[in-house]
Amino acid sequence: xxxxxxxxxxxxxxxxxxxxxxxxxxxxxxxxxxxxxxxxxxxxxxxxxxxxxxxxxxxxxxxxxxxxxxxxxxxxxxxxxxxxxxxxxxxxxxxxxxxxxxxxxxxxxxxxxxxxxxxxxxxxxxxxxxxxxxxxxxxxxxxxxxxxxxxxxxxxxxxxxxxxxxxxxxxxxxxxxxxxxxxxxxxxxxxxxxxxxxxxxxxxxxxxxxxxxxxxxxxxxxxxxxxxxxxxxxxxxxxxxxxxxxxxxxxxxxxxxxxxxxxxxxxxxxxxxxxxxxxxxxxxxxxxxxxxxxxxxxxxxxxxxxxxxxxxxx
Numbered sequence: 001x002x003x004x005x006x007x008x009x010x011x012x013x014x015x016x017x018x019x020x021x022x023x024x025x026x027x028x029x030x031x032x033x034x035x036x037x038x039x040x041x042x043x044x045x046x047x048x049x050x051x052x053x054x055x056x057x058x059x060x061x062x063x064x065x066x067x068x069x070x071x072x073x074x075x076x077x078x079x080x081x082x083x084x085x086x087x088x089x090x091x092x093x094x095x096x097x098x099x100x101x102x103x104x105x106x107x108x109x110x111x112x113x114x115x116x117x118x119x120x121x122x123x124x125x126x127x128x129x130x131x132x133x134x135x136x137x138x139x140x141x142x143x144x145x146x147x148x149x150x151x152x153x154x155x156x157x158x159x160x161x162x163x164x165x166x167x168x169x170x171x172x173x174x175x176x177x178x179x180x181x182x183x184x185x186x187x188x189x190x191x192x193x194x195x196x197x198x199x200x201x202x203x204x205x206x207x208x209x210x211x212x213x214x215x216x217x218x219x220x221x222x223x224x225x226x227x228x229x230x231x232x233x234x235x236x237x238x239x240x241x242x243x244x245x246x247x248x249x250x251x252x253x254x255x256x257x258x259x260x261x262x263x264x265x266x267x268x269x270x271x272x273x274x275x276x277x278x279x280x281x282x283x284x285x286x287x288x289x290x291x292x293x294x295x296x297x298x299x300x301x302x303x304x305x306x307x308x309x310x311x312x313x314x
Contacts (some may be wrong), residue, residue: 005111012092037083115140163313198224204311214293245311264296
């Protein structure tokens with residue numbers, strides 16, 4: 001039996017999920033007559049016409065509560081419909097991680113996760129329900145930031161999204177559906193010269209940029225303060241220079257850093273604070289599973305922990 005792809009649409013109520021799904025179902029390339037199961041997990045402001053969809057071989061099932069969502073129910077749907085693909089409009093107040101951890105019916109496989117964010121209320125949600133927003137962004141292959149103004153500053157969205165999901169593709173749309181061109185990142189430090197000093201408060205922003213665009217820093221010398229990190233996967237002569245960062249909430253702290261080559265790396269004490277002067281080189285390394293920034297260290301000196309030792313991406 002062939003795999004049954006699941007297209008998972010996440011986002012808060014009235015963020016544009018239903019409209020996106022309707023547009024997807026009306027797309028000629030997608031609407032090819034394959035039997036499709038549409039699972040609706042919330043009552044959106046946009047209604048679906050069940051009779052019209054059945055004529056396109058699309059069948060609707062509704063799940064009214066999070067407790068109802070379980071492996072047995074999905075297996076029941078599989079037995080009843082035997083769909084060739086599944087679309088799930090997920091409830092904005094439910095944790096996406098629950099579905100991602102759930103045992104799915106045999107041959108069902110999540111093919112793509114799409115997240116819609118309303119630019120007009122994003123500030124409010126990120127301030128009051130940050131962990132719930134980040135739960136959706138974490139698993140998204142594509143994030144659509146809609147209802148943008150033509151002059152919307154994309155920086156805040158990009159930094160928040162990339163802090164938890166560097167691989168996500170981000171698209172910005174206006175109210176009328178016009179796709180905005182990506183804005184060039186406005187960095188708080190000057191990268192035009194051959195040497196760059198990264199202030200303590202800017203480490204998170206630099207980390208995102210150097211990981212996404214290492215070619216911009218290739219051959220440049222950088223100065224910053226960080227923590228020594230090593231584990232069994234890091235080869236002799238290397239360590240990771242980085243910081244602890246709050247990517248989601250106070251309970252979700254993770255270490256971020258850049259692979260660093262240093263002749264005396266094996267002598268460094270893990271978690272010690274250091275001042276680093278190094279040259280950035282773009283190289284292949286197995287830890288990156290491809291090309292990435294590698295710091296060739298010129299000098300290391302002991303340092304004190306900064307006043308704010310956690311990194312934030314804003």
